[in-house]
Amino acid sequence: MSATTAMEVNAEARRILAVSISKLYASRTQRGGLRLHRSLLLSMVMRSARDIYHSSRECEELCGAPPTSEEAMETGPVEQTVQLPEPLTEPRQPAASAVEPPSEEPDSGDEGSDGELAEDKENMSPTRQSRKRRGKAAAAPDFLPSKRARLEPGEERHAALPTSCRAGAGESLAALSLNRVIPAF
Amino acid sequence: FMRVSTRKCPRPGGDMQWCFSQVKGAIDDDVAEADIISTVEFNHTGELLATGDKGGRVVIFQQEIENKNQPQFRSEYNVYSTFQSHEPEFDYLKSLEIEEKINKIRWLPQKNAAQFLLSTNDKTIKLWKISERDKRPEGYNLKEEDGRYKDPNTITGLRVPVLIPMDLMVEASPRRVFANAHTYHINSISVNSDDETYLSADDLRINLWNLEITDRSFNIVDIKPANMEELTEVITAAEFHPLQCNTFVYSSSKGTIRLCDMRASALCDKHSKLFEEPEDPSNRSFFSEIISSISDVKFSHNGRYMMTRDYLSVKIWDLNMENRPVETYQVHEYLRSKLCSLYENDCIFDKFECCWNGDDSVVMTGSYNNFFRMFDRGQRRDMTLEASRENSKPMQVLKPRKVCAGGKRKKDEISVDSLDFNKKILHTAWHPQDNIIAVATTNNLYIFQDKVN
Numbered sequence: 001m002s003a004t005t006a007m008e009v010n011a012e013a014r015r016i017l018a019v020s021i022s023k024l025y026a027s028r029t030q031r032g033g034l035r036l037h038r039s040l041l042l043s044m045v046m047r048s049a050r051d052i053y054h055s056s057r058e059c060e061e062l063c064g065a066p067p068t069s070e071e072a073m074e075t076g077p078v079e080q081t082v083q084l085p086e087p088l089t090e091p092r093q094p095a096a097s098a099v100e101p102p103s104e105e106p107d108s109g110d111e112g113s114d115g116e117l118a119e120d121k122e123n124m125s126p127t128r129q130s131r132k133r134r135g136k137a138a139a140a141p142d143f144l145p146s147k148r149a150r151l152e153p154g155e156e157r158h159a160a161l162p163t164s165c166r167a168g169a170g171e172s173l174a175a176l177s178l179n180r181v182i183p184a185f
Numbered sequence: 186f187m188r189v190s191t192r193k194c195p196r197p198g199g200d201m202q203w204c205f206s207q208v209k210g211a212i213d214d215d216v217a218e219a220d221i222i223s224t225v226e227f228n229h230t231g232e233l234l235a236t237g238d239k240g241g242r243v244v245i246f247q248q249e250i251e252n253k254n255q256p257q258f259r260s261e262y263n264v265y266s267t268f269q270s271h272e273p274e275f276d277y278l279k280s281l282e283i284e285e286k287i288n289k290i291r292w293l294p295q296k297n298a299a300q301f302l303l304s305t306n307d308k309t310i311k312l313w314k315i316s317e318r319d320k321r322p323e324g325y326n327l328k329e330e331d332g333r334y335k336d337p338n339t340i341t342g343l344r345v346p347v348l349i350p351m352d353l354m355v356e357a358s359p360r361r362v363f364a365n366a367h368t369y370h371i372n373s374i375s376v377n378s379d380d381e382t383y384l385s386a387d388d389l390r391i392n393l394w395n396l397e398i399t400d401r402s403f404n405i406v407d408i409k410p411a412n413m414e415e416l417t418e419v420i421t422a423a424e425f426h427p428l429q430c431n432t433f434v435y436s437s438s439k440g441t442i443r444l445c446d447m448r449a450s451a452l453c454d455k456h457s458k459l460f461e462e463p464e465d466p467s468n469r470s471f472f473s474e475i476i477s478s479i480s481d482v483k484f485s486h487n488g489r490y491m492m493t494r495d496y497l498s499v500k501i502w503d504l505n506m507e508n509r510p511v512e513t514y515q516v517h518e519y520l521r522s523k524l525c526s527l528y529e530n531d532c533i534f535d536k537f538e539c540c541w542n543g544d545d546s547v548v549m550t551g552s553y554n555n556f557f558r559m560f561d562r563g564q565r566r567d568m569t570l571e572a573s574r575e576n577s578k579p580m581q582v583l584k585p586r587k588v589c590a591g592g593k594r595k596k597d598e599i600s601v602d603s604l605d606f607n608k609k610i611l612h613t614a615w616h617p618q619d620n621i622i623a624v625a626t627t628n629n630l631y632i633f634q635d636k637v638n
Contacts, residue, residue, distance in 0.1 A: 012525075016471060016525070016528070019528070019529055023531075031282055031284055032281070032282060032283065032284035032286075032307055032370070033279070033281040033282070033283075033370075035370060036369055036370070036388040036389070036416075036419055037370075037388055037419045037421065037438055037478075038534060040416060040417075040418075040419055040438060041438065041474065041475045041478065041534070044474045044475070045471055045472065045474070045475065045528070048471045048474075049471060052471070
């Protein structure tokens with residue numbers, strides 16, 4: 001993968017992650033409550049995007065060299081952004097500052113007995129300068145959660161992301177805790 | 186026991202020419218959310234056609250006796266009964282509103298003069314009795330005609346009240362309410378061929394009910410993991426086999442279908458058969474998981490096949506072959522390169538249904554731009570038609586439509602970019618015997634029929 005493609009992939013993955021998170025957030029206020037199926041699908045897309053993002057970032061770092069010929073991508077995150085016409089209603093996207101990272105803190109008992117994501121005013125704006133300690137890799141997007149305590153088997157440990165979200169041991173985006181996303185029944 | 190199908194032999198598929206018959210619903214472009222149609226279902230004879238909407242209402246149409254003066258007009262469907270099936274509720278414990286939207290309607294086979302149907306929202310299933318009243322009693326001894334009680338001292342004689350004809354009245358009354366059995370959102374109900382039981386399925390569980398008993402149901406499938414963090418798939422649809430009362434199937438968000446035999450064990454967590462097609466690695470994308478999620482599963486009338494609908498295709502499975510479907514039909518393959526946009530505008534989450542015709546030779550499903558697709562299995566032909574007010578002159582023949590996927594657009598073709606993704610056909614139904622179809626756009630119900638020779 002060339003550096004340019006890696007960059008595009010990176011951007012695409014970030015965009016999909018952002019869209020997914022805002023959808024997850026919006027689904028909390030949906031009539032009828034959180035839908036388990038939809039939440040599950042959203043988390044799967046986020047997981048794929050996260051994986052692609054990390055692997056493309058690694059590639060970016062490695063391929064500092066001038067771009068070589070484009071290779072066909074196995075996973076196709078770089079999809080044509082089709083300009084779908086007027087009739088298509090774009091979903092109303094909550095402001096980025098209101099987006100809550102979906103990962104959970106296992107120790108936060110105050111997360112809400114109803115199991116829904118509690119508002120975390122401290123960390124609401126992803127663009128805010130983080131007051132928490134920063135991890136080693138500085139350049140990762142600040143809307144991604146920092147916790148990487150748990151890894152999938154066989155997964156390499158990537159550089160820790162800056163802790164713009166809640167600090168402390170927690171879970172990676174991959175192990176998105178659906179029992180926080182989905183109301184506890 | 187095994188029920189023998191006594192279906193009347195339908196007309197062969199042949200060269201179907203679909204004509205507009207009727208359209209129901211407001212002409213207004215401004216759609217009230219409550220009017221959005223959420224389910225469509227013919228009864229077992231096809232005489233009745235039920236729709237459910239987001240506002241919790243059920244509207245039943247009845248096929249009128251053929252108009253003898255105008256033989257070219259097939260029977261029309263007119264409103265027979267309308268009632269409010271479900272109301273919005275509030276779960277105070279979880280601070281959740283329960284939507285009144287009707288997710289599914291299933292008719293019971295008719296056993297007496299009355300008709301019965303099951304309707305369900307996210308949490309509660311109700312059994313409705315629809316009965317006709319065309320006579321009323323007259324000549325009470327103790328009451329006046331207006332209902333006031335007579336002074337007993339004025340009664341001198343005794344007579345037998347008589348039944349006199351009155352204008353037909355159709356009454357719907359809830360006979361059973363099956364509540365509090367589902368933690369998650371109900372996606373399917375299916376009446377068993379034993380005429381005694383039915384199943385209801387939510388994201389993680391399937392319950393078996395007796396139609397007579399409302400305070401108990403038996404859990405037959407439970408895929409909830411001990412730790413919800415390990416959740417990888419949910420149940421998306423379930424259906425009983427049309428003839429074998431011990432067999433049912435359920436589909437998953439991972440694109441698999443499990444066939445279960447209730448005789449094998451009380452809890453059917455272990456499947457008897459698992460139907461799964463390996464994924465084509467060249468099609469892998471961010472959204473592979475979403476588009477492989479099955480949105481509907483339907484047995485063929487003869488019980489030998491089942492059909493599944495995922496986002497881009499319809500697959501026909503032979504119940505005796507688990508490793509791949511016997512037929513696959515692309516509904517709108519041109520959308521594969523647009524998945525990212527469809528994800529952003531939420532269309533990728535749309536749940537399309539599918540249906541068989543009476544003799545299982547043709548299958549139908551909906552698409553966008555108010556298009557719907559038919560696949561003739563025998564003749565290996567497919568057709569794209571449109572449900573629109575423009576093509577709604579009486580008996581107007583529908584012209585087949587074509588979407589131009591790329592390259593040069595021919596005349597009369599529509600380019601992918603011009604498709605209206607707000608106009609989606611999620612619910613379609615096919616008359617059990619005749620070539621009459623009901624197609625639901627957002628808030629209108631179109632009825633089309635095959636041109637009578």
